[in-house]
Amino acid sequence: MTASSSGTSSLEERQRAIERCIDWVETYGRRRMEDDGSSQDHPHVLKLDRIQFITTTDASTGTDKNATPMVGVFAKDSIRKGDTLVTIPEACVLSESHPLLKDLASVCIDPAMKVYRDNLTAQWKQTSNTRNPWNSFEKDQTQGRVFCQDELRLALQLTLLVYVHRVKASIGGTLGDAATHFKSYLEALPPSYESLIFHWTDEEMEILKGTACHAVSLRLRREVEDNWEQSFASVLLEYLQQKQDKVDSTLLKESYLHAICSIYSRMHSLDSANFASSTVTAETNTRTLCPLVDMINGDKEYSPRCNAHVLQYPGIHVAVQATRDIAKGDEVLFSYGQISNQVFVTKFGFVPLTSTGKPLMDELDVVHVVPPPKLVWEKGDERRWKSLTSDKNKVLEWRHLTEFPPEDGTPFAFMRSTTDMAKVRGSESWRPVYLNNLHLYAMFSLSNDDGAEVVVEPWEPGSIILDMIDYRLEQMPTVTDDLAIASGTNIKTALLCRMLEREILSMWWHAIAKQYECYGETSPTTGKKYLPLRSQKEGCTVCQTAFSCPLKSCTRCKAVFYCGRGCQKEDWKAGHKEACQPVSG
Ligand SMILES: C[S@@+](CC[C@H](N)C(=O)[O-])C[C@H]1O[C@@H](n2cnc3c(N)ncnc32)[C@H](O)[C@@H]1O
Known part of the structure; x- marks a missing residue:
């Protein structure tokens, strides 16, 4: 080579x-x-x-x-x-x-x-x-x-x-x-x-x-x-x-x-x-x-x-x-x-694995393994998937992901931690690209022949999983400063993986919402409406990011969309505060 x-x-x-x-x-x-x-x-x-x-x-x-x-x-x-x-x-x-x-x-x-x-x-x-x-x-x-x-x-x-x-x-x-x-x-x-x-x-x-x-x-x-x-x-x-x-x-x-x-x-x-x-x-x-x-x-x-x-x-x-x-x-x-961690990223290109005061997802003491929803893939999902795994992102060498979604209908798992993932893979040496507790949820295909013991707890997908993913997506911008990088990977890899994680989560969100006809429904836990994804073209009002994950709209006017709280705050200060007209409903 x-x-x-x-x-x-x-x-x-x-x-x-x-x-x-x-x-x-x-x-x-x-x-x-x-x-x-x-x-x-x-x-x-x-x-x-x-x-x-x-x-x-x-x-x-x-x-x-x-x-x-x-x-x-x-x-x-x-x-x-x-x-x-x-x-x-x-x-x-x-x-x-x-x-x-x-x-x-x-x-x-x-x-x-x-x-x-x-x-x-x-x-x-x-x-x-x-x-x-x-x-x-x-x-x-x-x-x-x-x-x-x-x-x-x-x-x-x-x-x-x-x-x-x-x-x-x-x-x-x-x-x-x-x-x-x-x-x-x-x-x-x-x-x-x-x-x-x-x-x-x-x-x-x-x-x-x-x-x-x-x-x-x-x-x-x-x-x-x-x-x-x-x-x-x-x-x-x-x-x-x-x-x-x-x-x-x-x-x-x-x-x-x-x-x-x-x-x-x-x-x-x-x-x-x-x-x-x-x-x-x-x-x-x-x-x-x-x-x-x-x-x-x-x-x-x-x-x-x-x-x-x-x-x-x-x-x-x-x-x-x-x-x-x-x-x-x-x-x-x-x-x-x-x-x-921001200084770590800037000066050293890595951040320590442990840090104090990290917002963890402990509230979500959820699933170890989720049985797969029957995903309905849309053309857009496939394209996004391909762009994420194309040669361009050489850094993402996670072969398991290239099998996603598996053509043979192998079930997916939704895992809580790398230890769990390693357990499921049945191998101590196996390491996913993104590790540790900030990447709490990752998906990968479970093959039956690696001797893994998998305890499958049946879950009713649908709104509860949407809530969970929603919560996770919402947390992501706020935890960016708390990136935890696995040993042997650098910050770029970790960030790219985070992007991948975001993409995967949003694809799941979308697929589940469609499959279970959740769009327009109100979440039983949060009371929020499940709204369709903001189109990729429009993107975040501030940074123009064309994300495929559901962007958050301003809660008052619902007319502007943001990829995260950072952009929302920036826009608020930059004048949205004056421009924002509350809408009813
Ligand atoms: C003071 S130098 C250390 C020597 C450096 N490794 C070299 O090859 O010359 C600081 C740089 O080393 C790298 N580095 C140091 N500690 C690291 C760590 N724990 N994990 C990843 N990279 C680290 C970062 O790229 C950082 O900018």
Whole structure:
């Protein structure tokens, strides 16, 4: 298979780049420590022998074979609580307030840049009331020293941007003439960040329409575009042109995104007062990129299970310490903290499996297995089904779903949890694409020959199932921020699966409503009328999403339709509040 063989070669490439980086940290870092005598003064010396860096394609990348190989850090031997796992000399740490940034950011301290900086500042003053991103430099009297003093966003983004640009532009895929001590580190970074929201393709965005995540990601992408256009593009293009670099603005924009993702997804906040050579005294919490330390993954659960954290030793290095015993071969994990899932999605492309305060569907202590209603399929259902399982959505490699609906009339099950699903499939190793408790209900065909024990509880389909699906659909936009991602899948897979889930649920809703002639009836439990699906063409009033699930109408005027509460709220604020005329009945 071509996909997997190219996957393997990029896996090996990344592994080699990481080995070069380890080598660099050991040799360059040690030399620098010896040069300034710090290794003797300090009880801790550079250590890299307790952990190993392992590349794998399946940790974050799910089913996407072409995705960037993921790296994880594992204990070489058993490690005791309190032990130091790895130490990285300060000389190898990139930080906005670190004087060694000069080394890396030679492009940024080029006097030629000052001209652009000044022009930009002047322009900014004339045209904008917003905070001038270059403000911090104005305070810096030492011209040309550290151009982007205190501005990680600018300093590192610009720097990475230029280097990444050069890497991509150069034929051999190396950093070419961009001589920097940090070359090895930059090369060890992933070549792309597909799982992060900024890198989702237009096609994927199209598929995600209707989820709250779609709105969030559009907003973020717009912000990034604005940033790029207002702060970076002109400066860099001019700079690179002056340097006679080949400039491809598309590539630059991509590189800019790459730089943002590199920084955002692997930044550590450290106390800058502890950087002995720091030029910043008043500032604390300097943001840094620590080579190799930043290869440590976030725990899929929240903090209690995580087993390492970052420490600093003034003036010497950054260290990682075990917060509990770690067995040989175990993955070393950080806690990314109690940040919102939206931030997780944006910065890391995944969210932890467990989170607090998640709205669960416990109210619906329903069915384990529902006997299949005799579905009446409509042409539209078939088309939707096909579009969901077509090649376009390669990420959805759930073979069971392609059998849906089974032509031989095999019954379907409506399952409550993955454990149940696994039980029914009769296999421990079997895993559906979408897992765990947010995807409470999934459908799949039950084949008779896999030895599964299935307890079929007869249910009267019809209104009760409609209510159940209705409830679930209604909940979906509100739980989007609480996505739970199965291990081995990334956020995109999960979202696509969520879309699939939504589609399936709405297809069932429709099929059941038709079969049991529920349209126009009033629900015995909720008292609401079962209304026909809003047509695909019309879609959500706000985001225009043409969903096949039943869209909710405004309860007062019933004239506008929304895919979820987010859009409804937005429309209300945007003027529907004034326009809404209550209708009777
Ligand atoms: C600090 S880096 C960790 C090293 C990274 N895995 C690599 O290959 O270089 C953060 C990135 O790793 C990935 N990542 C970290 N922890 C993860 C997890 N628990 N599940 C999935 N992806 C994770 C995310 O893509 C995130 O943006």
